Structure formats: C-alpha cells, structure tokens
Ligand SMILES: NC(=O)C1=CN([C@@H]2O[C@H](COP(=O)(O)OP(=O)(O)OC[C@H]3O[C@@H](n4cnc5c(N)ncnc54)[C@H](O)[C@@H]3O)[C@@H](O)[C@H]2O)C=CC1
C-alpha cells in the first residue's frame with residue numbers, strides 16, 4: 001500500500017521504516033530539510049538500534065522515500081500517518097498545534113479519498129476536533145476519515161517494539177478505515193485491539209500513566225527500604241513473582257524522564273481537570289518523580305559540607321540507555337542543581353554526548369572522553385544512566401578518584417561487587433545497614 005508518514009522523529013521514522021520493511025511504499029515527510037537530506041543519504045538523524053540498517057535497505061529497494069514537500073509526499077497515497085510532536089504547554093496540557101497544522105495541510109492537499117492515522121499522542125477528543133477541522137478546510141469533494149492508532153514503542157528498542165508489540169490499538173468509527181488499518185498491519189502478526197476513537201486516545205494516556213505510577217511506587221518503596229534496612233532490588237523480585245504484579249517497570253532509581261512519561265502524566269492531569277476531575281493519584285506520581293530525580297544531590301550534600309568548587313563526575317546523560325535522547329532526562333535536573341551549588345561538573349555518556357554538548361552549556365560543565373577521564377581527580381561520581389558500558393566497567397576505575405565516592409542512581413552494581421572493589425558506594429533503596437548484613441553473609 002502507498003503510505004505517507006508526516007513527522008520523521010522517533011515515532012514517525014521508525015514507523016515509516018518498519019512499514020516499508022513490511023512491503024509498503026512509504027514516503028516520510030518532515031519540515032526539517034537538514035534531516036530530510038541526511039535520511040535521503042541513508043543516515044538516521046536519531047540513534048536507535050537497528051534503524052540505520054533497515055533505513056538503508058528500504059531506501060535502496062525504493063520502498064522508502066524522504067521529502068519536505070507535503071503535496072508531493074501525499075500524491076497517490078491512500079493513508080497518511082501523523083507522527084509530529086505534541087509537546088507540553090506551560091500549564092502541562094498537550095500542545096496539539098503541530099498536529100492541527102498537519103491536518104489542515106492534508107485537507108488542502110489531498111486529491112482523493114484519504115485515511116488519516118493519528119500516531120501522535122493526543123488528548124481525548126482531539127481526533128474528533130481534527131475531523132471537524134478537515135471537513136471545514138478540505139479543498140476537494142473527497143472523503144477524509146480519521147483513525148486513532150496510538151504508539152507504544154520505547155526509545156532504545158523502538159524497532160524491536162514495532163515488530164513485536166504486545167498489541168496494536170485502533171480507534172475507528174469507520175468500517176472502511178478499519179479494513180485499511182487491518183490490511184496495513186496484517187503481516188505484523190500482532191493482536192489488534194479495535195475500539196472507538198476516544199477510548200483509543202485514552203488507552204495511550206492511561207498506559208503511560210500506569211507505567212509511571214509503577215515507577216514512582218517502587219521509588220517510594222526504595223526510599224523506605226533504605227530507612228528500614230531492606231533491599232528494594234530483592235523486594236521488586238519478590239513482588240514481581242506474583243503474576244498479577246509482574247516484574248516490569250519495578251526498577252527503582254532516580255525516576256522517569258524522557259519525552260513522554262513527564263509530559264503525558266501532566267497532560268492527563270489536565271484532561272481530567274478539564275472535566276472537573278482531580279486526578280490525585282497521578283499528581284502524587286508526578287511529585288514523587290520530581291523529588292526522586294535529585295535524590296542523589298541530597299545524598300551528596302549529606303556527605304560534603306559544601307559542593308562549591310568540588311569536581312564531580314556525571315556518568316550517563318541520556319534519559320535511559322540505548323538512546324541519544326536527553327529530553328526531561330534526570331541528568332539535566334541533577335546538573336542544574338550541582339551547577340547552582342557551585343560544583344565543577346565533568347560529564348560522560350557513550351552516545352548522547354553530541355546532543356549534550358548542544359543542550360548543556362555552562363562554564364562549570366565539561367565533557368570527558370571516557371568514564372576513566374571523567375572520574376579521575378573527581379571527588380564523587382554520580383551514575384545517572386545504566387549504560388552497559390557503565391555497568392560492565394572495571395570497578396577499580398573508581399578507586400583512582402580523588403575521593404572514591406560513588407552515588408549510583410540506577411543500581412548498576414551488586415553490593416558484593418562493590419564491597420570487593422572497596423570504595424564508598426550509595427545506591428537507591430539499598431541501605432548501609434543492608435550492606436553490613438550482606439557483608440556478614442559473605
Ligand atoms: N518518542 C517516543 O518514544 C514516543 C512518542 N510518542 C508520541 O509521538 C509523537 C511524536 O513524538 P517523537 O517522534 O518523539 O517527536 P520528534 O520530536 O522526535 O519528531 C517530530 C518530527 O515532526 C517534524 N514536524 C513537525 N511539524 C511538522 C510538519 N508540519 N510537517 C512535517 N514534519 C513536521 C519535526 O521536524 C520532527 O522531526 C508525540 O505525540 C509523542 O508523544 C508516542 C510513543 C513513543
């Protein structure tokens with residue numbers, strides 16, 4: 001089938017490439033001409049495992065085309081996916097202006113019957129609003145129908161998540177559109193959940209809010225564990241053995257970041273507020289997360305009287321491993337706090353460094369070429385992202401620090417490992433008391 005995808009970011013590019021790989025003819029349209037040029041040359045503008053190979057392969061066989069010209073991109077396509085951003089407004093609500101712009105462009109340009117598929121995460125009711133907007137602006141006497149098809153991929157495993165998703169959600173009020181959607185996805189062999197448009201829109205927000213709730217829940221349990229001498233890693237395993245609870249999203253740490261959990265939780269609070277409902281639980285989740293993101297700074301302040309002039313190493317900048325994305329990363333909040341305290345900050349990340357150099361600019365901040373360079377002569381090392389490179393490093397590297405003091409925000413090492421290496425180590429939800437009892441067992 002001939003398909004266009006508008007917005008070639010994390011969602012749009014991955015969707016376009018995967019649809020092409022399944023045999024569809026896909027045109028990816030993006031307003032960023034620089035990005036388009038790079039993609040035309042087989043270069044992915046984002047770091048996503050497996051994406052470059054598939055991009056090049058489908059470009060070469062002619063199933064994938066890139067353009068910044070909407071009208072050209074919409075020529076002869078039956079279905080247009082919208083995958084542009086829906087960032088946060090100042091009041092926490094979702095900014096749907098990019099999606100509305102695309103809907104209007106489609107209305108002006110479409111020359112034959114078209115199905116629009118909204119992949120962008122949009123507040124409940126947005127697709128009805130877009131349908132009305134399109135009906136108002138469409139230039140030709142054609143039928144344009146809208147389908148909601150929220151996306152559930154995760155950055156860092158986006159390609160794999162697209163091919164092996166747990167479910168595809170399709171919200172549609174039209175039999176014709178539903179049939180087309182089933183055709184598009186038939187070779188993916190993934191269960192399709194068909195529902196109405198508003199429920200599909202809500203499924204996306206409810207899913208992200210629930211996962212964020214699990215994270216804030218385990219982080220609060222972790223904070224209690226530290227105070228009562230329990231080990232949150234063991235608690236999570238013990239909880240997860242109950243199939244009703246499950247093991248996923250119970251990894252304690254310095255909270256969730258990224259382009260979606262922070263904005264989608266706040267947007268859902270707004271969606272509820274707009275219908276006079278106070279989503280108290282979710283407000284708690286958001287508050288817990290914002291405190292959790294800087295919990296290592298509190299620990300640091302307990303150790304040192306003042307952070308002024310102290311050289312501190314930051315290991316990991318991306319909001320999670322296997323991505324170069326820094327959006328709402330805990331590292332940004334932590335570095336901001338440290339800079340305010342007058343510290344000298346040396347950062348290292350295996351992949352997100354180039355993005356970081358453009359985002360994190362301050363005279364007190366420098367970038368190191370390796371973990372070794374970052375920690376050398378530092379008085380503390382803060383681990384903020386659990387990259388494999390950081391998890392598998394020879395722990396002796398920390399013993400060469402000016403003060404061998406490591407604050408691990410992602411529980412990268414076992415307490416036994418650390419004990420053997422011999423340096424002061426604080427992690428999340430595993431108390432000093434617990435360390436002593438572990439030592440007794442050894
Ligand atoms: N990043 C993620 O992991 C996920 C994101 N989502 C949702 O998907 C949507 C897109 O998110 P991302 O891919 O992260 O955004 P992104 O910021 O990476 O990409 C958006 C792209 O749209 C382009 N764009 C903006 N206006 C345009 C227009 N009028 N015509 C053509 N291109 C245009 C931008 O240049 C940019 O390349 C958001 O609603 C987000 O909440 C959903 C699931 C996962």
Ligand SMILES: O=C(O)[C@H]1O[C@H](OP(=O)(O)OP(=O)(O)OC[C@H]2O[C@@H](n3ccc(=O)[nH]c3=O)[C@H](O)[C@@H]2O)[C@H](O)[C@@H](O)[C@@H]1O
Nearest residue numbers: 151152153154155249250251253255256257258260319320
């Ligand atoms: O709507 C979205 O954008 C996407 O948001 C998340 O995906 P993503 O943000 O890419 O990554 P996650 O793996 O969910 O991690 C999000 C954050 O939570 C943190 N996290 C995750 C899991 C966990 O157990 N503990 C924890 O602290 C991660 O470190 C990261 O900062 C969801 O998992 C996707 O299903 C969804 O499509």
